[in-house]
Amino acid sequence: MVDILHRIGAQSSPDKVYTALATIDGLAGWWTEKTDGDSDVGGVIRFRFDNAPAPGGFDMLVLDAQPAQLVRWEVVDGPEEWIGTRIRFELKQEDDYTVVLFRHEGWKEPVEFMHHCSTKWATFLMSLKQLVETGKGQPAPHDVRISNWH
Amino acid sequence: MVDILHRIGAQSSPDKVYTALATIDGLAGWWTEKTDGDSDVGGVIRFRFDNAPAPGGFDMLVLDAQPAQLVRWEVVDGPEEWIGTRIRFELKQEDDYTVVLFRHEGWKEPVEFMHHCSTKWATFLMSLKQLVETGKGQPAPHDVRISNWH
Numbered sequence: 001m002v003d004i005l006h007r008i009g010a011q012s013s014p015d016k017v018y019t020a021l022a023t024i025d026g027l028a029g030w031w032t033e034k035t036d037g038d039s040d041v042g043g044v045i046r047f048r049f050d051n052a053p054a055p056g057g058f059d060m061l062v063l064d065a066q067p068a069q070l071v072r073w074e075v076v077d078g079p080e081e082w083i084g085t086r087i088r089f090e091l092k093q094e095d096d097y098t099v100v101l102f103r104h105e106g107w108k109e110p111v112e113f114m115h116h117c118s119t120k121w122a123t124f125l126m127s128l129k130q131l132v133e134t135g136k137g138q139p140a141p142h143d144v145r146i147s148n149w150h
Numbered sequence: 151m152v153d154i155l156h157r158i159g160a161q162s163s164p165d166k167v168y169t170a171l172a173t174i175d176g177l178a179g180w181w182t183e184k185t186d187g188d189s190d191v192g193g194v195i196r197f198r199f200d201n202a203p204a205p206g207g208f209d210m211l212v213l214d215a216q217p218a219q220l221v222r223w224e225v226v227d228g229p230e231e232w233i234g235t236r237i238r239f240e241l242k243q244e245d246d247y248t249v250v251l252f253r254h255e256g257w258k259e260p261v262e263f264m265h266h267c268s269t270k271w272a273t274f275l276m277s278l279k280q281l282v283e284t285g286k287g288q289p290a291p292h293d294v295r296i297s298n299w300h
Contacts, residue, residue, distance in 0.1 A: 002153065006272075007265035009297025097294040100267055115157035115251055122272030123157075126296065146276065147159025148247040 002117040004104040008125045009097035012132035016066035017098045020132055021071045021089050030128040030137035032057070041065050044076065049140045081113055090130060096130075101126065116149050154254040154268040158275045159247035162282035163217035165247045170282055171221045171239050178285035180278040182207070191215050194226065199290045207230060231263055248282075250275065266299050 010017055019030035027045065028035040034048035034057070041062050060073035063086070070109035071089045075082045085106040092099050102125060107114050122143040133135030138144060160167055172178035177195065178185040184198035184207070191212050198207035210223035213236070221239045225232045235256040242249050252275060257264050273294040281287030288294060 002155075004258065005152075005154070005260055005265040006267070006269040007262060007297060007299075008269055010297065077244065087158060096296055099297060101262065103265075110153065110155055112251065115155040115253075118154070118268065119156040119158055119275065120273045122269045123276070126273070129296070135288070144276070146279070147157060147249060148244055149157075149159065 002107050002110045002114070004102075004107070004114065004121055005126050006102040006118075006122055007099065008102075008129050009094065010129040010132045011096055012098055014093055014098045016132050017100060018068045018071070018093055018127070020128055022065050022067075026131075028139060030131040030139050031124050032143075034140070038062075039065070045073070058089070059085070060105040079113070081107065081111060082108075094149045116147065119146050140148045151259050152260045152264070153250040154257070154264065155254075155273055156268075156275050157249065158252075158279050159244065159249045160171055160279040160282045161246055162248055163183040164241045164243055164248045165239055166282050167250060167278070168218045168221070170278055172215050172217075176281075178289060180204050180281040181274050182293075184290070188212075189215070195223070210237070229263070231257065231259075231261060250278070266297065269296050 020030060022039055024035055032047050032049050037043060037045040039045050039062060043062050045060045046057065047063065057078060058075055059077035061076045063074055064070050064072035069091055073087045075085050085104060086132055088103045090101040104121060123146060127137040127139060160295040170180060172189055174185055174189055182199050183195050187195040189192060189195050189212060193212050195205065195210045195212065207228060208225055209227035209278055213224055214220050214222035223237045225235050235254060238253045254271060260300045273296060277287040277289060
């Protein structure tokens with residue numbers, strides 16, 4: 001089992017970062033504009049992407065949603081390598097920053113697609129940082145292109 | 151043992167990407183302007199950063215340098231968590247892209263600093279992509295700020 005790890009810090013409040021992680025509008029502002037579903041614990045959020053080489057997306061079951069502290073999802077539909085993996089955003093305040101510790105855990109093998117997803121997560125977390133700091137992120141289809149895999 | 155993985159693709163030739171990874175001038179163009187030393191196999195490259203919260207850097211022993219294919223380093227001096235870890239850049243051509251598979255392996259524990267380094271590597275690899283595609287990267291001290299840890 002191998003994990004993708006990231007850490008960003010945004011000059012914003014934990015409440016504001018939490019809202020960007022725990023509401024449909026918030027998520028649509030930094031990950032993909034095509035986000036819908038139910039972001040409450042036990043609900044399923046649907047993320048869709050039209051611009052990737054293989055259009056598709058992810059369905060996430062919300063495992064945890066603790067205001068200003070923690071959001072956890074389990075991938076219940078999407079690419080085979082993602083199904084059953086878990087995604088975790090842990091928030092904490094340091095100075096005037098809200099730090100996000102990110103983990104996408106439970107990958108079976110460190111396949112090439114995992115390398116891609118790690119870099120792509122970094123650019124989306126930078127989009128989250130931009131959203132909460134400036135009001136405007138770079139969600140798909142306006143996301144940063146990192147390679148031939150988009 | 152846990153690893154940092156990334157994948158980028160640059161619209162550039164494997165030779166050009168290799169030059170950015172295997173020469174002092176190339177490395178100074180995307181990672182840190184303060185780069186010197188010997189980039190031949192068996193040599194040590196010194197990377198220094200003045201703008202991080204704790205100024206310092208990394209000394210890398212060059213393990214492998216196979217033109218247009220592979221660069222491998224071992225960290226021989228730097229932060230305690232980095233010493234003994236290994237960094238690997240594997241190149242391959244796909245369509246009109248040179249794909250870089252990156253791995254920073256041998257971390258003992260998935261500490262918070264490792265989360266930070268994973269995101270920071272992503273932004274530096276995007277700087278490498280910019281350098282080989284446009285002629286201008288974003289090496290330190292002009293690097294993208296990702297958090298309170300810089």
